[in-house]
Amino acid sequence: MAEGEGAGQPDAVLLAPLSEDTFLHNLHVRYKRDIIYTYVGNALVSVNPCRALPLYSAELVRAYLARPPYQLPPHLYAITATAYQWVRDRNESQCIVITGESGAGKTEAARVCLQCAVVAGAGGAGAGDAGAAGALTAAGTLLEAFGNAATARNHNASRFGKLLEIEFDFKGEPVGGHITHCE
Numbered sequence: 001m002a003e004g005e006g007a008g009q010p011d012a013v014l015l016a017p018l019s020e021d022t023f024l025h026n027l028h029v030r031y032k033r034d035i036i037y038t039y040v041g042n043a044l045v046s047v048n049p050c051r052a053l054p055l056y057s058a059e060l061v062r063a064y065l066a067r068p069p070y071q072l073p074p075h076l077y078a079i080t081a082t083a084y085q086w087v088r089d090r091n092e093s094q095c096i097v098i099t100g101e102s103g104a105g106k107t108e109a110a111r112v113c114l115q116c117a118v119v120a121g122a123g124g125a126g127a128g129d130a131g132a133a134g135a136l137t138a139a140g141t142l143l144e145a146f147g148n149a150a151t152a153r154n155h156n157a158s159r160f161g162k163l164l165e166i167e168f169d170f171k172g173e174p175v176g177g178h179i180t181h182c183e
């Protein structure tokens with residue numbers, strides 16, 4: 001799971017010197033090795049690989065849930081697992097903001113976060129596709145069917161903004177959720 005030699009700097013904050021050039025060069029070095037995630041402190045930069053990479057699995061979610069943040073390579077799972085643990089252990093609402101230009105990969109990133117939250121809420125037991133979180137996944141697909149369109153920048157562009165909320169009970173299991181869409 002370690003990134004190994006020549007993978008660049010996993011946290012851009014540690015680049016010396018830190019400039020636009022070194023930042024972009026570091027992202028490029030990592031991208032060439034199919035490493036699409038890089039931290040900037042507690043934020044995560046994701047580069048759209050435009051092809052499926054073997055970066056996602058329930059087993060990997062469990063690995064991120066089991067380790068403190070920053071002990072494993074940068075990943076959306078690390079961000080989501082930390083948010084989930086803070087909801088469960090500190091009883092604090094958490095928010096993950098995903099931003100970027102059209103086609104940057106926001107919708108895919110939200111899907112990955114939701115997948116991670118589903119597995120986390122199922123106690124890391126598996127795909128955990130049932131219940132509130134499974135319904136949210138299905139609702140997202142349904143909204144895309146009506147609210148997405150092909151554009152010059154993205155073959156599956158969301159034509160609306162999306163606020164996705166998941167509610168967890170005191171055991172950390174998802175019990176409800178909402179998707180609010182805005183034009």
Ligand SMILES: Nc1ncnc2c1ncn2[C@@H]1O[C@H](COP(=O)(O)OP(=O)(O)OP(=O)(O)O)[C@@H](O)[C@H]1O
Nearest residue numbers: 050051052102103104105106107108154156157158
């Ligand atoms: N992590 C990823 N792995 C593989 N392919 C990806 C990934 N992220 C994005 N893509 C590809 O890029 C396309 C565009 O991504 P996505 O729809 O998530 O962009 P977006 O930022 O939500 O765009 P928009 O704002 O136009 O809706 C996806 O349909 C998919 O083909």
